[in-house]
Amino acid sequence: MLRRDVMKAAGGLALAAGAAGTATAQAPTRWDISIPWGPNEFHTVNAQRFATEVRNATNGAVQMTVHAGGSLGVRANETVRAVGDGVVPMAEFTAFQNVGDLPILGIESIPFLISNYDELQIMHSLVRPIWERELERRNQTVLYMCPWPTQLFYFKRPIATAADLRGIRMRTYDRVTAEMCTRLGMVPQQLTNPDVVPALASGRVDAVMTSGTTAVAQRYWEFLKHAYVTNHLWATNFMVVNNDAWRRLPAATRTTIADLGKRLEPEFWNVSKGEHTLRMGELQQNGMTVEDPPAALLQAVRQATATMGDEFVRANPAAGPILQQFRQRVGRA
Template identity: 35%
Template sequence: MNGLKRLGAFFALSAAFALQTPAFAVDWDFATANAPGNYQTKLDEKFAAEVAAATNNEVKINIHAGGQLGFKGPEMLSVIRDGLVPIGSFQFAQQVGISPILGASSVPYLVSGFDEMKTFRSVSKPYYDAEFKKFNQKLLLTIPWPGQNVFSKVELSNSDTFRTMKIRTTDRNGSDFFRSLGASPAQIPWGEVVPALSTGVINSVSTSTSSAVDGQFWDFQKACNVVNWQSNFEGVSVNLDAWNKLSAKNQKAIEEVVARLEPVFWDAAKAEDSKNFETLKAKGMEIYTPPAAVRDAMAAKGKPSWTAFEDAVPAAKPLLKSYLTAVGKQ
């Protein structure tokens, strides 16, 4: 074959390959502060794989866990709004600085346990869809975190124990709540929690079993006090400018993936919580259910925050009213 024929064959092969390869393939970086091994990150990875399959590899999502892209959890709503990354995940409660209504589920003892979380997800959907749109985003997935418990060096045997606690919280709701119980709260980003424990800056942490396992809390703590005082959600959202650049076919394909995976991801969260309790016990931590008097005292301190939240965030009032009616709470 002479040079011209070889060149012609090369261009013919290139043209054929171009016809088989998407002309406008989308390559998105996905930012999350969650640790690479965390179950939320694994679910993000499954979502990315399913999106690639459903769009015939026209939409590729690259998961960057553990804050690899330099963004912290509380920054993510702004980061995605501004297009610094097209897609990512974050805890709703960490965004209350710019979107107070996203802190609704984290109000103490308002939403407790997976069943109530499912009801809240259903009731809050139109409110949160509208809120994300204000921030130039589309909320794709909502995934529960296991309930918030108190990890400490000692058993939470009575209410006075709180006075000995320098406790890490994730948001303002948590800080206000534990301060009302007599503790000394500190809002600390996840990446700084283990160093703070090791140096004694804090001696207690309010978090889920997942984070306790991620942080290997058994190296610092002895007790997991099961109080389930707060429920947090992880959201996966996409920048609307990036979303609107997708073809209608790929948008529909991703929405179908979301509808199919979200129930699966909720089941995974429940299984994760059960597995984590077993891991904590195997590593030597004691699992305590505090006395009824302690739990009643916590609930009593928490309930006034429902009204306070409504007063501070008037837009949340219809959401809370609908939710409380749905779960039969007063």
């Protein structure tokens, strides 16, 4: 509680500084951006580019500073609440890590629902208006979104069948991935990015699920030797701004920044698309085996998670029509 109070006070100062910046032409509006990812991960690099573009487009009137690695004290799974409360004026978060505040954010991460970037864009065309409306109700505005690349499972030893998974302590993201691991006989350990390497070093976890981007950034080859391209879920990051800070900007400035987000978003998606192949090569260069999962293993994972879409709808009835439309559009109705 004390840490949160301190952070909220700091956020209030940042918002106040933003208000002063709009009132005095000579004083820029300064916003801190909370980023959970490491400084070299592509989402952080994207955020840095966005901040630079905003500064240039507003002639320095709005200046954003990116703080990577969760250094502002905002945990990845608390970001929606932190931005809405004004703890920080801006932040980036992964959708499924914030389902505790907004459950519909987990729809794209239903196991094996989405197969590729094209299907992910179809899902976004259906659900993004709902996401943006619900986040607006939580006092924040979405500036852009960008997905993570293909997901993998990483292990210390080769895995051939579902029986080999039993008892393995697997890093998970949220309730859905924890349930998936439980059904496969693994022991879920929910961890955010900064906590994974310490958990690997201490032996708290034996395996990790994540993209190649994070695996390279955190040098997983120092702990894990075998990676399987499971493509078991998709996850999108949101860059959001607190609405109290946002509305203090002149309307023309808000339009400039919003337009920048729209222009850069497709470019950020292209960066994401190139990440998988690039990072797989780096993992292999550092001694990690990267391959598709054995057919028996993949079949077991799919079977274990087959009912999770229906269960998501029972818990979130608004997702039902969205999933129905999505499956029709991708030919899996």
